[in-house]
Amino acid sequence: MKNKITLKTILMLFLVGIIVASSSNINAQQNNKYGMLSFNKAVNISGKQRMLSQKMAKTYLYLIDNPSDVKAKRDLLTSKIIFEKQNEIILQNSSYKVTKDRVAKVKSIWTSFESIISTPANFDNAKKIIELNTDLLKATNSVVSAIIVESKGVVQGDISLLEDDGYGESDTELKQIINMAGRQRMLAQRLGLYYFANQNTLKDKNSEQMLTNVFNELDGAITVLLISNFNNSKIDEKLGLAMTKWEQVKMNKEKLMNQGFKASEIYSISNDLTKAFNTVTGLYEKVKM
Template structure:
């Protein structure tokens, strides 16, 4: 009888330990997710919000001079819809107070920004958009930073469980690389925005310097991506495509600063550049560490 009791007791302990281990593994698996998303996806999606707010501003400024361009009208409408939808997705999947607070700030600025981009294109409202767009950009960028900070806490906890600190550091480095690549999408749109803001009808004392700043930031970040440890053959290929798009501007800096590109040409080049860097960002998102 005693042996039977010992066997049953040992078996029960085994079952309990299996359940505890299983629960710990489940918790660890849950912790590496941003709600229903991976953290890599969350960094990508939140980063895309920066690009969309700049694309809406660029499209509006372009439409002031080109009111009948249906592609630009469609870009403005679809960007607005996607921006609102993705903001909701980011909010629904976050459990982090800082992220939610920063999303609330985005929503506050968005109310005013949305009214402007929904108005009939005019010079007066275009100037207001030029003034407001950087506030919206900063608030969306703050959300990306919060998502990365949220992932940092999760990665540290997960590294403790797995006793793999190197893996945790690599995971954070990858998220920063996704952030940099995603920021290039935004800078491409911001370049177009300030190209149009720098035309004589909208130009002020700051627009030319802003255009120069965006140009140099975009150019400098390309070098950082080229030497990334996460690059593979597919990423190298997509980076080469993005660089070929960038060379159209880089080789024509005088045209950039002196309104030498036709409006429709600059509109298309910056959209193509955004698409090229979006392809790079998606590939970084899928890298396994």
Template sequence: MNKTTLFKIFALTCTVLLFAKPMNVNGQSKYGMLTFNKAVNISGKQRMLTQKLAKTYLYLLGNPTDAKAKRELLTTKIIFEKQNKILGANSQSQLTKNLISKVNKTWGKFKSLIEGVPNLKNAKEVVATNSILLKETNDVVEAVILESKNANNASSDDSLSEEDVELKQTINKAGKQRMLSQRLALYYFANSGSLKDKNNEARLRGVYSNIDDAITDLLISNFNNAKVEEVLGAAMAKWEVVRNNEEKLFKNGFTPKEMYKLSNDLTKAFNKVTISYEKVKL
């Protein structure tokens, strides 16, 4: 069998998996080719990517020659679009599909803002509208969790079903920390220069409080095991860098490069926490 034939077989297999119908493994329904835990994680990543795109655009407004940031903007756009297709192709819920279609419609407008050379006019529009796309992607996460709950209603073990939904809510909460890590930098940049105003400062302070409060909730989660506690501790250590420099945060004491890197480091740390919750076995 030649390489061309092998490649065709591989491509066909991937296509079948992508559009697969929900399966049952050990009596548990799946979100197409994904577990529901994975679907909650991926849909949650979409929220984070909206904020990463907006943050990177604002960063490039003042740092237009940063080649790495330019690449991140491009790759993040590609990943966002691919993951939205995967979520839509694997869902069996009309509600979820409708909400993903709504995201795609808003995404088209948002994408046009962040393409091309960054400029102040588009930057102001990005700050004004990024939360719309964020809300719509969050609605998709909630729909995926509801889809999981409905799938589990067929189970005869009500206590297991309730615990499973609680776990997905915990995955969701951990995933939000990734998004908030990017949103923190977004409004740090929006709280400086020509974009600075009282609303952007208030949003920055709100994001700071939301991250801090959610860490407390995660610390007392019923799903914490040795692995979760290890990666959660590492994420908290990253967060302490921000907490110990609170005044610096609100008075633009970090350089743009420092804040850009700090937000990515926080996101990576909380991504490990989210994945650890995703892998918890009930």
């Protein structure tokens, strides 16, 4: 009798184990998300934070000489609102310490950054923004990296990956492409930012080199996107549109480097480029594996 009970108990435990394991696998598949978002969406949204950091800085510098531009004022205001809201979305949907810590770092820098851009545009504060914008950019970029690694940890069931500093090794190929396409949006805004930072009243020893670096990075990444294995006819079409807009800038590189564009022209060009690459990024986000 005792042996029968033991065998029956063992059998029941074995069956329960199978059920629990199956349930865990189903839950893991269902929970392979960044909170309420897909990880692809989270990479896209966190990447937009980089772009917004540069757009706000660019707009502030533009407003120094164009204080009555209503559209630019509205751009700055809406960018601030979206940035703050998206930061909360990113924080609320993560359950991992590394990501949360990095969002907290963004919020810390944002406090100083936001207080400056909330003042009427002037040269003294513009110089502070030129110094501070890269810190905010780096902080927002580190959040993107953490989310990519977080996604890898969820898939593998190994969140210890989050303690690894080798983020590039943990990226999935699709998320790398979403990240790269999203980075182009940021670079388009950064191009405008350093165009304005390169004018004589704000220029320092690094301004021209920064503008050159942004130009080269933006140009080089386009080639990588063009040969991506994730491209389809729709992505190719939208990449072609983005390339057309970029070629108009590329053909006028000397004009770009020598303040040959009107302020309103470069302001619009950077926004048009950002819009084009935002469309491409959104299409990569929806690619099904």
